[in-house]
Amino acid sequence: MKDRLIRILRQLDSYMGRYPVYLYLIDAEYRLLWSNQFLEEKLPHFDGSRPFCYQALWNREHPCDDCLLVQDLERQKVIKNVLQRSLQPEQDDRYLEFLTLPIFEGQDQPRGYLRIGVDITQSEKERLALQTQERLFASIIDSSADAIIFLDNNDRVLEWNRGAEDLFGYSAEEMIGQSILKIIPQELMEIGELYYIRKELQTRGYLKKYETQRLKKDGELIYVDITSTRILDSEGHPIGRSEIIKDITSRKELEFELRRTVLELSKLNELNELLYRTYEPREIFENILIAITSGEGLRFNRAIILLRDKKTNMLKGYLGVGPSDEEEAQAIWAELQDHYRSLQEVVSIYREKMGQREYQVHRIVQQLQVPIEKKKHLLVRALESRQVYQVQEGEVISGHLYDIHINGRSLMDILGTDSFVVVPLFSKQEGLGVIIADNCITNRDIASEDIESLKVFAHQASLAIENARLYQSLQDRIRELQDAYQRLEENQQKLLRAERLAALGEMAAKVAHEIRNPLVSIGGFANLITRRAPENTDIRKFAVIIKEQVLNLENILNNILNISRPPRSDKKLIDVNRIIHQVASVMGGAIEHRGIRLALNLNCFSGKVYGDEKLLYHALLNLFKNAIEAFEDLDRPGNITVQTHCDNNNVMIEVCDNGRGIDPAILEKIFQPFFTTKSSGTGLGLSIVKQIVESHGGEVVVDSRPGEGSCFRLVFPNRRQAPEESSEMGN
Incomplete structure (x- = not known):
């Protein structure tokens, strides 16, 4: 392993070149096995012929006293220590920091050590100089004749020098960790002196030559001059304050009374x-x-x-x-x-x-x-x-x-x-x-x-x-004016709606003739196709649909022209499921084109609604259109669900979508004539729906949440048979 490690180190040294790192390898007996080129050039006493590290590197006959390996400290762990060595004659010593890594080869004890060192002379000298300054500063504070005190943010004493001991009679052991309130007279606490000092430090950062009274250990009151400075940490946060206190007992009481007056003001x-x-x-x-x-x-x-x-x-x-x-x-x-x-x-x-x-x-x-x-x-x-x-x-x-x-x-x-x-x-x-x-x-x-x-x-x-x-009083007056302005604004909106209604009526009257003539022609040709086309053919089926839609268009035109008065009704018992199927068939193309899924859950089989089939068709058609438009500019799949339910009293139709929903702020306005949030459209759709449903003795209930969708519920009375008089179909 030794030879392999030395080869690796030599290869590493060839890459490093003259990089300023001292690198050498020794065995457990301090024999020098290898050293890098930089070390051999920088150490003036280096002699590679000598076997031990302390001889070859430092020209010593015995192991170094400051070597942690010699002291047998943590020999099996990575250790770090600083060596003070003379590298050049007639120059100051250098400080080298070495990291020692133990080398193991299957044994519990290390077989050798790899030492890596860098020159930290500059930082070490700065550290030693700072220690010297701190000792000098502490000596100056301790030998000062003035009381010098350091306090934390909670006014507890951190430092209490000899001058403070002489002035107040308390020893450092008695005061360190205690509150500074111990030497502040109660009368000054009551007039807020400590609050004043803190406020000055908070706003200015220091308090200079502040004259006041302090309490000695024997109970004697003395006049003092205090210079205090706020102490900040490296990030600029206050961590306490210092106080230099001088005895000025000879000053007159009148000066303090003047200061007290300033504090009160x-x-x-x-x-x-x-x-x-x-x-x-x-x-x-x-x-x-x-x-x-x-x-x-x-x-x-x-x-x-x-x-x-x-x-x-x-x-x-x-x-x-x-x-x-x-x-x-x-x-x-x-x-x-x-x-x-x-x-x-x-x-x-x-x-x-x-x-x-x-x-x-x-x-x-x-x-x-x-x-x-x-x-x-x-x-x-x-x-x-x-x-x-x-x-x-x-x-x-x-x-x-x-x-x-x-x-x-x-x-x-x-x-x-x-x-x-x-x-x-x-x-x-x-x-x-x-x-x-x-x-x-x-x-x-x-x-x-x-x-x-x-x-x-x-x-x-x-x-x-x-x-x-x-x-x-002014706020009450402002609220009254705001209420009056709101009422005025509402009246202006009503006036604008009335003007739009009048304009629409005038426009509708002018174009009614132009619209009805083409509708008559379309309806006539649809009737002709219906009579001539064979039974059960698509042509006949589509012609019937065209004829019915022409009638619906004529009815819509009449509703627009008569929006200001109740529409006339052709009343009979109606199967709402059949009307829903008709509307779904008509709107199927638009729904399929938008990629919307339509679900019909028609569960009302015994209930009937007494009313005008064309009007109900028109109302449902408007709700289908609104549901489709709820998915404009949305990139998620759309669903429209139509359900019917009935009991002994009511027939309910629900048209629900998972589109964009309606803002709660405008939910109460959606049934107002001409109210719309769209760039196109008359704003009459939902108003007509509400008018038709209420003319059939029913009501419209809306449940909508922005981002989740809307659900319109039409609730009608359930009729078993047609009444003799349809008084409930009034205005």
């Missing part, structure tokens, strides 16, 4: 944008309440809207948002703070949860009903005076005495808190309602800044409500 602007994203009244009210109670909004624990009901002249509770107890509140706040969310996302989450909980606030809303005539009631006073009223510890701060009872219970008792604020909602013309907001869970004092923010927001909410009402 920015937040109010976003709240206003939220209000004008919809024109649905209930959705607007939901947005108002959620914006008032969310941490990204005005931060109240609970809010309730009461609206003015003009029909009952009452101020009624309409909608409320807020947790029932502290446990529910903590669950809601924890869910919202777990991940970054915009105010719009918070609104969506709240709306999904509304109705699933907050049962307590719903019961409160149902109890809040005050007659408008109670002018001294606090809620009515706020509505009509358009003033804000604050109740603190059960007392109205304005100093006036107002009624605060509903059905004998105090408003504080119903709400379950003695401190709240009442803000009016109003348009230019009238009061719309009031908002009640409180902090029934945290019992946090309602500051004057909170009231001012709520007052400004309530004014914007009032405008949004009025805007929605105007929009709804």
Whole structure:
């Protein structure tokens, strides 16, 4: 096997020429059996007279220490390793990556190894340089006097340097894997600072020299300067952010208050944008309440809207948002703070949860009903005076005495808190309602800044409500105009149909004489042939058919001329199966020419239809023609099936095809005179069918599906004998 393998390798080497690949073969004792031309030329110490690979290739007296074969690692598997070797004097070492393939010859242990190597010096140097840079970067971060922190997308700490340990008092072991919320004061969380930072990073990619407060391990609040940058992966997706934090505790508190004001204004602007994203009244009210109670909004624990009901002249509770107890509140706040969310996302989450909980606030809303005539009631006073009223510890701060009872219970008792604020909602013309907001869970004092923010927001909410009402009124007006336009369009279509009917009548009257003269001649010659041709001959049979069709053509002409009035009927008991056979015989040529298969399943043998045979023939002829035309431009086989059924009450004829079908949008219009989707034709065929069937006391039922076909069912009364008076054959 060794000799055969060497021959193969030599042949391969002759093909490869000077391709830059180091290739050599050794046995299990490291004896060099063969090496390629490129290796022998490139290795400066190559000596083919020396038996072992480490001697011939690397000029060493003992096996190489970095050889995995010498280390007896995975000798029976394909292995890969990198060797650092000096190929040229006074030059840097080169890095050669070798792939070692074991050679077996029926034994469990390999008989030798084929090694294939390439020069990876450039990539290896780059890798080593990158490792050096990473170590240097890590050293710089760790030795920085500033706190340098790396966070993931969920605000969990990934890196916490020595500067962060010194500044906050937490060790890296205590903070890595923990939420950054651990060092953010609760007050700043409530005003939405973390939301602001995330928003800045999302829109700009970085946050530079942001001054705020942070919480040390011992509870001390310090002022800090934060520079944060969003970190992206190789595909441009955010994977976290870095923060460089400097201690600026010496700065004055006034600077932070100014920044807080800017945040509040920015937040109010976003709240206003939220209000004008919809024109649905209930959705607007939901947005108002959620914006008032969310941490990204005005931060109240609970809010309730009461609206003015003009029909009952009452101020009624309409909608409320807020947790029932502290446990529910903590669950809601924890869910919202777990991940970054915009105010719009918070609104969506709240709306999904509304109705699933907050049962307590719903019961409160149902109890809040005050007659408008109670002018001294606090809620009515706020509505009509358009003033804000604050109740603190059960007392109205304005100093006036107002009624605060509903059905004998105090408003504080119903709400379950003695401190709240009442803000009016109003348009230019009238009061719309009031908002009640409180902090029934945290019992946090309602500051004057909170009231001012709520007052400004309530004014914007009032405008949004009025805007929605105007929009709804405009939509109603638009619908009225659309309905009027639709009726006008329908009347125009009726007028056009009437004009077409008049034109057709005028045209038919002019050509009737020209058409009837040839028909008379054709009919006369057909009669003559019928009398002179021998019995039971094809000539006589065809002449009879011509004579009958001439009569049918005359009848069709009369129907067109008399489309605006009921046709006269020559009534008798009719065998529908016989008429179907006649129509099938007449249309057989057209059906066969189109390659359509006709199936007749005539199962009505005892039923009879009392009516005009010529009219029924005409109706069936039109249905056959429609069925044939349903296969125009279709490349699949066509089938037309005609069936008859009868019972004690009815006789039913079905003409079905598997053609293109009828669009549901026009299905109701197909029986209207002159309605057609074809480039040719008068649009009278199905209208005449419907008129004929109904004149026989029957009805037409259509079942059609686009792409599958159509089925027309003619249902007639089953007559055992001709009635004495045919009143049912009326107009």
